[in-house]
Protein backbone atom coordinates (compact mmCIF):
# COMPACT_ATOMS: atom_id res chain seq x y z
CA UNK A 434 0.00 0.00 0.00
CA UNK A 435 1.34 3.43 -0.97
CA UNK A 436 1.70 6.37 1.43
CA UNK A 437 -1.07 8.11 -0.49
CA UNK A 438 -3.40 5.21 0.13
CA UNK A 439 -2.42 5.15 3.79
CA UNK A 440 -3.20 8.80 4.47
CA UNK A 441 -6.32 8.91 2.31
CA UNK A 442 -8.63 7.91 5.19
CA UNK A 443 -7.20 10.81 7.23
CA UNK A 444 -8.59 13.39 4.82
CA UNK A 445 -12.09 14.39 6.01
CA UNK A 446 -13.85 14.13 2.60
CA UNK A 447 -12.23 10.78 2.01
CA UNK A 448 -13.30 9.55 5.40
CA UNK A 449 -16.89 10.15 4.38
CA UNK A 450 -16.40 8.26 1.12
CA UNK A 451 -14.57 5.47 2.92
CA UNK A 452 -17.41 5.10 5.41
CA UNK A 453 -19.88 4.88 2.55
CA UNK A 454 -17.79 2.20 0.90
CA UNK A 455 -17.50 0.32 4.17
CA UNK A 456 -21.29 0.42 4.54
CA UNK A 457 -21.68 -1.06 1.04
CA UNK A 458 -19.21 -3.83 1.88
CA UNK A 459 -20.91 -4.53 5.23
CA UNK A 460 -24.30 -4.73 3.52
CA UNK A 461 -22.91 -7.09 0.89
CA UNK A 462 -21.37 -9.30 3.55
CA UNK A 463 -24.64 -9.33 5.51
CA UNK A 464 -26.57 -10.22 2.34
CA UNK A 465 -24.33 -13.21 1.66
CA UNK A 466 -24.34 -14.55 5.22
CA UNK A 467 -25.39 -18.22 5.27
CA UNK A 468 -28.99 -18.77 6.29
CA UNK A 469 -29.02 -22.20 7.85
CA UNK A 470 -26.57 -24.99 8.73
CA UNK A 471 -26.73 -27.81 6.15
CA UNK A 472 -25.44 -31.32 5.61
CA UNK A 473 -23.29 -32.33 2.66
CA UNK A 474 -24.21 -35.82 1.39
CA UNK A 475 -21.06 -35.89 -0.76
CA UNK A 476 -18.43 -35.49 1.98
CA UNK A 477 -20.36 -35.58 5.27
CA UNK A 478 -19.63 -31.96 6.23
CA UNK A 479 -22.17 -30.34 8.54
CA UNK A 480 -22.43 -26.60 9.02
CA UNK A 481 -22.73 -23.46 6.96
CA UNK A 482 -22.21 -23.52 3.20
CA UNK A 483 -20.62 -20.63 1.29
CA UNK A 484 -22.28 -18.43 -1.28
CA UNK A 485 -21.43 -19.03 -4.94
CA UNK A 486 -22.12 -17.52 -8.33
CA UNK A 487 -22.97 -14.14 -9.71
CA UNK A 488 -25.27 -12.87 -8.35
CA UNK A 489 -24.37 -14.96 -5.29
CA UNK A 490 -26.59 -17.86 -4.30
CA UNK A 491 -26.66 -18.34 -0.55
CA UNK A 492 -25.76 -21.69 1.00
CA UNK A 493 -24.54 -22.98 -2.35
CA UNK A 494 -21.06 -24.43 -1.91
CA UNK A 495 -19.80 -26.95 0.62
CA UNK A 496 -16.60 -25.48 2.12
CA UNK A 497 -15.20 -28.97 2.63
CA UNK A 498 -15.52 -30.69 -0.77
CA UNK A 499 -16.53 -27.74 -2.96
CA UNK A 500 -19.75 -29.34 -4.21
CA UNK A 501 -22.69 -27.24 -5.37
CA UNK A 502 -26.44 -27.80 -5.16
CA UNK A 503 -26.63 -29.93 -8.30
CA UNK A 504 -23.80 -32.19 -7.14
CA UNK A 505 -25.57 -32.82 -3.84
CA UNK A 506 -28.85 -33.56 -5.66
CA UNK A 507 -27.05 -35.99 -7.95
CA UNK A 508 -25.25 -37.70 -5.09
CA UNK A 509 -28.44 -38.07 -3.04
CA UNK A 510 -30.00 -39.88 -5.99
CA UNK A 511 -26.92 -41.93 -6.84
CA UNK A 512 -26.17 -43.06 -3.28
CA UNK A 513 -29.78 -44.08 -2.63
CA UNK A 514 -29.61 -46.67 -5.43
CA UNK A 515 -27.44 -49.72 -5.88
CA UNK A 516 -24.95 -48.86 -8.64
CA UNK A 517 -27.55 -47.04 -10.76
CA UNK A 518 -25.10 -46.21 -13.55
CA UNK A 519 -23.13 -48.71 -15.59
CA UNK A 520 -19.62 -48.23 -16.89
CA UNK A 521 -17.93 -47.24 -19.05
CA UNK A 522 -18.78 -43.76 -17.80
CA UNK A 523 -17.91 -40.64 -19.76
CA UNK A 524 -18.15 -37.42 -17.74
CA UNK A 525 -18.09 -34.18 -19.74
CA UNK A 526 -16.71 -31.04 -18.05
CA UNK A 527 -15.20 -32.63 -14.93
CA UNK A 528 -16.77 -31.71 -11.62
CA UNK A 529 -14.10 -32.45 -8.97
CA UNK A 530 -16.40 -33.44 -6.06
CA UNK A 531 -18.20 -36.04 -8.22
CA UNK A 532 -15.08 -37.04 -10.15
CA UNK A 533 -13.38 -38.07 -6.92
CA UNK A 534 -16.34 -40.29 -6.00
CA UNK A 535 -16.61 -41.89 -9.44
CA UNK A 536 -12.92 -42.74 -9.54
CA UNK A 537 -13.32 -44.61 -6.26
CA UNK A 538 -16.26 -46.65 -7.60
CA UNK A 539 -15.58 -47.19 -11.31
CA UNK A 540 -12.45 -48.46 -13.03
CA UNK A 541 -13.92 -47.57 -16.43
CA UNK A 542 -14.56 -43.89 -15.74
CA UNK A 543 -13.18 -41.07 -17.90
CA UNK A 544 -13.54 -37.34 -17.84
CA UNK A 545 -13.79 -35.40 -21.08
CA UNK A 546 -13.37 -31.79 -22.05
CA UNK A 547 -12.62 -29.71 -25.09
CA UNK A 548 -9.61 -28.34 -23.21
CA UNK A 549 -6.68 -30.18 -21.64
CA UNK A 550 -8.08 -30.56 -18.12
CA UNK A 551 -9.57 -34.05 -18.52
CA UNK A 552 -8.66 -37.66 -19.31
CA UNK A 553 -9.92 -37.31 -22.89
CA UNK A 554 -9.90 -34.26 -25.11
CA UNK A 555 -13.26 -34.45 -26.84
CA UNK A 556 -15.56 -32.03 -28.59
CA UNK A 557 -19.08 -32.80 -27.39
CA UNK A 558 -20.45 -31.65 -30.76
CA UNK A 559 -18.30 -34.22 -32.60
CA UNK A 560 -17.29 -36.93 -30.11
CA UNK A 561 -14.30 -38.88 -31.35
CA UNK A 562 -15.47 -42.24 -29.97
CA UNK A 563 -17.11 -45.26 -31.66
CA UNK A 564 -20.89 -45.64 -31.66
CA UNK A 565 -22.27 -47.53 -28.67
CA UNK A 566 -18.96 -47.45 -26.80
CA UNK A 567 -20.11 -46.07 -23.44
CA UNK A 568 -22.94 -46.95 -21.09
CA UNK A 569 -23.24 -43.64 -19.23
CA UNK A 570 -22.68 -40.05 -20.26
CA UNK A 571 -22.74 -37.40 -17.51
CA UNK A 572 -23.31 -33.91 -18.78
CA UNK A 573 -24.07 -31.37 -16.06
CA UNK A 574 -24.42 -27.72 -17.06
CA UNK A 575 -22.71 -28.24 -20.41
CA UNK A 576 -25.53 -28.16 -22.98
CA UNK A 577 -26.29 -24.47 -22.36
CA UNK A 578 -22.78 -23.69 -23.65
CA UNK A 579 -22.89 -25.55 -26.97
CA UNK A 580 -24.87 -26.40 -30.10
CA UNK A 581 -27.11 -28.73 -28.12
CA UNK A 582 -28.82 -30.54 -31.03
CA UNK A 583 -25.38 -31.62 -32.31
CA UNK A 584 -24.17 -32.53 -28.81
CA UNK A 585 -27.28 -34.57 -27.97
CA UNK A 586 -27.09 -36.39 -31.31
CA UNK A 587 -23.46 -37.27 -30.61
CA UNK A 588 -24.16 -38.38 -27.03
CA UNK A 589 -26.95 -40.60 -28.33
CA UNK A 590 -24.59 -42.12 -30.90
CA UNK A 591 -21.81 -43.03 -28.45
CA UNK A 592 -24.23 -44.52 -25.91
CA UNK A 593 -25.02 -48.23 -26.02
CA UNK A 594 -28.64 -49.31 -26.59
CA UNK A 595 -29.12 -49.68 -22.83
CA UNK A 596 -26.99 -46.62 -21.99
CA UNK A 597 -28.12 -43.55 -20.13
CA UNK A 598 -27.49 -39.84 -20.31
CA UNK A 599 -27.42 -37.97 -16.99
CA UNK A 600 -27.97 -34.29 -17.73
CA UNK A 601 -28.76 -31.09 -15.91
CA UNK A 602 -29.08 -27.55 -17.26
CA UNK A 603 -30.19 -24.14 -16.01
CA UNK A 604 -33.93 -24.37 -16.65
CA UNK A 605 -36.82 -21.98 -16.12
CA UNK A 606 -39.79 -24.30 -15.67
CA UNK A 607 -42.21 -21.40 -15.99
CA UNK A 608 -41.09 -20.85 -19.58
CA UNK A 609 -42.75 -22.91 -22.26
CA UNK A 610 -39.97 -22.16 -24.72
CA UNK A 611 -36.20 -21.95 -24.44
CA UNK A 612 -34.80 -18.45 -24.80
CA UNK A 613 -31.89 -18.24 -27.23
CA UNK A 614 -30.72 -15.78 -29.83
CA UNK A 615 -27.80 -16.47 -32.15
CA UNK A 616 -27.38 -12.73 -32.63
CA UNK A 617 -26.27 -12.34 -29.02
CA UNK A 618 -22.59 -13.15 -29.24
CA UNK A 619 -20.97 -10.57 -26.99
CA UNK A 620 -19.91 -12.05 -23.65
CA UNK A 621 -21.31 -9.16 -21.60
CA UNK A 622 -24.65 -9.40 -23.40
CA UNK A 623 -24.72 -13.17 -22.94
CA UNK A 624 -24.24 -12.70 -19.20
CA UNK A 625 -27.20 -10.34 -19.11
CA UNK A 626 -29.45 -12.47 -21.32
CA UNK A 627 -28.42 -16.01 -20.36
CA UNK A 628 -26.87 -15.66 -16.90
CA UNK A 629 -23.24 -16.33 -17.80
CA UNK A 630 -20.83 -14.91 -20.36
CA UNK A 631 -20.35 -18.28 -22.10
CA UNK A 632 -23.98 -19.44 -22.03
CA UNK A 633 -25.97 -19.32 -25.27
CA UNK A 634 -29.47 -19.97 -23.92
CA UNK A 635 -31.77 -20.34 -20.95
CA UNK A 636 -33.83 -23.51 -21.23
CA UNK A 637 -37.55 -23.57 -20.77
CA UNK A 638 -39.52 -26.73 -20.07
CA UNK A 639 -39.20 -27.65 -23.76
CA UNK A 640 -35.75 -28.97 -22.83
CA UNK A 641 -37.50 -32.34 -22.66
CA UNK A 642 -38.56 -31.97 -26.31
CA UNK A 643 -34.92 -31.48 -27.27
CA UNK A 644 -33.97 -34.68 -25.45
CA UNK A 645 -36.75 -36.58 -27.22
CA UNK A 646 -35.80 -35.09 -30.59
CA UNK A 647 -32.33 -36.59 -30.13
CA UNK A 648 -33.93 -40.03 -29.67
CA UNK A 649 -34.17 -40.34 -25.90
CA UNK A 650 -37.60 -41.90 -25.53
CA UNK A 651 -37.55 -42.38 -21.76
CA UNK A 652 -36.82 -39.44 -19.49
CA UNK A 653 -36.85 -39.82 -15.71
CA UNK A 654 -36.56 -36.72 -13.58
CA UNK A 655 -34.94 -36.34 -10.18
CA UNK A 656 -36.28 -33.21 -8.48
CA UNK A 657 -34.99 -31.27 -5.47
CA UNK A 658 -38.02 -30.97 -3.23
CA UNK A 659 -39.33 -31.03 0.32
CA UNK A 660 -37.18 -31.33 3.41
CA UNK A 661 -34.10 -32.42 1.48
CA UNK A 662 -33.90 -28.90 -0.01
CA UNK A 663 -33.49 -27.50 3.51
CA UNK A 664 -31.31 -30.24 4.92
CA UNK A 665 -28.83 -30.46 2.04
CA UNK A 666 -28.96 -26.92 0.63
CA UNK A 667 -30.53 -27.79 -2.76
CA UNK A 668 -32.11 -25.43 -5.26
CA UNK A 669 -35.88 -25.86 -4.93
CA UNK A 670 -37.20 -27.62 -8.04
CA UNK A 671 -33.71 -28.29 -9.44
CA UNK A 672 -33.73 -31.19 -11.91
CA UNK A 673 -31.56 -34.03 -13.07
CA UNK A 674 -32.70 -35.74 -16.27
CA UNK A 675 -31.98 -39.46 -16.70
CA UNK A 676 -32.41 -40.27 -20.38
CA UNK A 677 -32.60 -43.67 -22.05
CA UNK A 678 -33.05 -44.77 -25.65
CA UNK A 679 -35.70 -47.40 -24.98
Ligand SMILES: [Zn+2]
Pocket residue numbers: 473474475476477478495496497498499500
Ligand atom coordinates in the same frame (compact mmCIF):
# COMPACT_ATOMS: atom_id res chain seq x y z
ZN1 LIG B 1 -19.10 -31.52 0.95
